[in-house]
Amino acid sequence: MELEFFSAAFLSALFAIILIDLVLAGDNALIIGLVARNLPKNTQNKVIFWGTFGAIAIRAAMAILVVYILAVPGFMLGGGLALVWIARKLLTPEPDAAANHLAKAPAATFAGAVRTIVIADAVMGVDNVLAIGGAAHGSILLIVLGLAISVPIIVWGSQLVIKLVDRYPSVILLGGAVLAWTAYSMIVREPLLVAWFEAHPATKLVVAILIFSISLGPWYSERLAEHMKPLVVLLPALLVWMLAFEVAASVWKVQVDYLLAKDEGEYMLEGLRWLGWLPLAALFLWVREQLAARTRRAARS
Amino acid sequence: MLLIHRSPRAANAVRTVSPGGELFVAAVVICMILAAFGDAVDPAWIGEAGLEVALFDLGGEFSVLAMRHWHLLQLLLAGAALAAGITVLRIGSTVFYRALRPAPPGGVEKVPIKL
Known part of the structure; x- marks a missing residue:
């Protein structure tokens, strides 16, 4: 789908790409510095240039590849689910954020240094590329523009990004919300599910709330x-339960609407749908309480 | 490692975020969910339920059903307007209730008027 240049949709998608790029940016500057620190001075400059060039090239290639991959049926759903996980990971507070497992050892050779920088960027950029591929609505121009604006900021302006999120930490929460919104639009655009969503329009709202509750839950x-924390698990679980009955009704052609139920079996199914989650929720709360009690006992002894 | 984790304040954003920023994002999320609601609602069902006035005519372009066509920037603007509205309401109601609160009966200045 090609978006009209400078339309509201185009600018919105561009804004989403830049915001996603900033909040999911990998620490390229740190990686480059770590890798190149033991090389001779004249080689260091070459490593920084070619490492940055390689990182940008691999990221652009991956982003364009993602646009084509997302057109394959099923991948939009997979990408949307992956984005929910990425948003959740972004918003989960990390106790030990200082450790970096991607580049521990400094490189000894020029080729080794460039290879490490490019591989590290490719690994760090998978989530980023998937997110901007989803937000770009299939527009290569948007991806190129988004990368042209954000990659220089990420590579050379990392201090600027740090200052921005340091001054306004809510940018991270906004980034998580935009990721969740992108995940929702990817899932409802999935070619395999479009017809099902048209037949069950109310499930779109359930999916939206489910995605936001999972993404923003942490x-x-x-x-x-402490006693309210199980809600973060129970609310999404209840929505999944309700959604599962809608899916079951389509797959096995069973009647789950009590207004249309005709026999006892259908009424039982309807009862199970509205009340069946209660024992499961009680079981979850009991198990959680038991585990917490066991942890307390272990901590005392 | 994410770049944002280089900042201790950003890595710990859940505890360092400003209430205003969080209110803005919460308002944006509400707008996004309303847009999803507009996408989920079948307009024919609304007509059958007799709610067409509430949802179609009340706000025109700003009705929930029209929100399904909104883009991210429009949702962000609507979220900012909603957050500003909530802030104004909160400040207004605080001022209003503070003015209504009676002076303490045993207080020296029973009538809080200074000449």
Whole structure:
């Protein structure tokens, strides 16, 4: 789908790409510095140039590849689910964020240094590339523009990004919300599911709330009192339960609407749909309480 | 490692975020969910339920059903407007209730008027 140049849709997608790029940016400057630190001075400059060039090239190639891969049926759904996980990971507070497993040892040779920088960028950029591929609505121009704006910021302006998120930490929460929104639009655009969503329009709202509750859950659970924290699991689980009945109704052609139920079996199924989750929720709370009690006992002894 | 984790404040954003910023994002998320609701609702069903006035005519372009066509920037603007509205309401209601609060009965200045 090609978006009209400078239309609201185009600018919105560009804004989403830049925001996603910034919040999911890998620490390329640190990687380059770590890898090149033991090389001779004249080789260091070459490593920085070719490492940066290689990183940008591999990222652009991956992003364009993702646009084509997402057109294959099934991949939009997979990408959307992956984005939910990425948003959740972004918003989960990390106790030890200083460690970097991607580039521990300094490189001894020029080729080794460039290879390490490019591989590290490719590994760090997978989530980023997937997210911007989803937000670009299939437009190569948007991807190129987004990369042209954000890659220089990431590679050379990392201090600027750090200052921005340091001054406004809510940018990270906004990035998580935009990722969740992109995941939602990817899942409802999935070619295999479009017809099903048209037949079950109400499920779109359930999917949206489910995605936001899973993605933003870690952030808001930090604020909740200990006894309220199970809600972060129970609410998405309840939505999945309800959604599962809708899917089952389509797959096995069973009647789950009580207004249309005709026999006892269908009424039982409807009862199971609305009340069946209660024992499971009680079981979850009991198991959670038992585990917490066991942890407390282990900590005392 | 994410670049944002280089900043201790950003790595710990859940505890360092400003209430205003969080309110803005919460308002944006509400707008996104409303847009998803507009996408999920079948307009024919709304007509059958007799709610067409509430959802079609009340806000025109700003109705929930129209929100399904909104783009991210429009949702962000709507979220900013909603957050600003909530902030104004909160400040207004705080001022209003503070003015209504009676002076303490045993207080020296029973009538809080200074000449």
